[in-house]
Amino acid sequence: MYVRIPMDRIGAAIGSNGEIKREIERRTSTKLTFDSETGCVKVEAGNDPLGALKAENVLKAIARGFSSERAFRLLDDDQFLEIVDITDFAGDSERAISRLRGRVIGEKGKTRETIERLTDTYVSIYGKTIAAIGSAEQIAVAREAIEMLLSGREHATVYKFLERKRREARENLLAAKQQGTYI
Missing domain, CATH: 3.30.1370.10 (K Homology domain, type 1)
Structure with missing residues (x-):
């Protein structure tokens, strides 16, 4: 291959x-x-x-x-790579691509760092793509947050969404531990 x-x-x-x-x-x-x-x-x-x-x-x-250190996380069986193409949201306009990249990066990288912190993923913005590394559940949340930003949703709305998903994940983990179904 x-x-x-x-x-x-x-x-x-x-x-x-x-x-x-x-x-x-x-x-x-x-x-x-x-x-x-x-x-x-x-x-x-x-x-x-x-x-x-x-x-x-x-x-x-x-x-x-x-x-390479972050990429090596993919060697674990429960880690996956997800790639979002910015041109799906911006077309071929370089100005639109640059603007959307900036929305996901945020001021001084704050938005990207917030997505990483609240989803326990790694996020990279490179060229016309945004990639994330994490577990299947984590990546699904990160991808949704990224797509919300690319679709024009307010940053505050996306942060609230991420906080809610993180709280739900913690509650589910706690419930699983209490029922003894946590591995």
């Missing part, structure tokens, strides 16, 4: 002296071959075919602007 990486993210995917590449290969039992001219990475599965899918997800996360 092949993964395309933007040229300016190839270095982040390989790492200093190839350390990130080696770490991905070691932890996923794969072989990675980088083509620095096209930005394509060939992912060859070793004895674990699931490892190739995990390596692909880690590379996609790095390509979408995440640090």
Whole structure:
């Protein structure tokens, strides 16, 4: 399988002296071959075919602007990568894309940090995409909050939504613990 990486993210995917590449290969039992001219990475599965899918997800996360440390969270079985395309909300207008990126980033990164903190996810805004890493439940809430912002909802409305979802998650966890169904 092949993964395309933007040229300016190839270095982040390989790492200093190839350390990130080696770490991905070691932890996923794969072989990675980088083509620095096209930005394509060939992912060859070793004895674990699931490892190739995990390596692909880690590379996609790095390509979408995440640090390797954050991308390695995808190696856990309960962690997923979700990518939202800003052009679905802004069309091809560079001004509209820039404005929507700014809405999700917020002043001094406050909005992005709030989404990360209240959903326990990592969020990266890169190019025309917004990506999130987290559990399935966390990502669903983060994606909804991001889409609310991209659709023009007020920041205060989105923050209230996030607070409500976090409170509901805590209540559900507490109820599960009391019933003894929490694992």
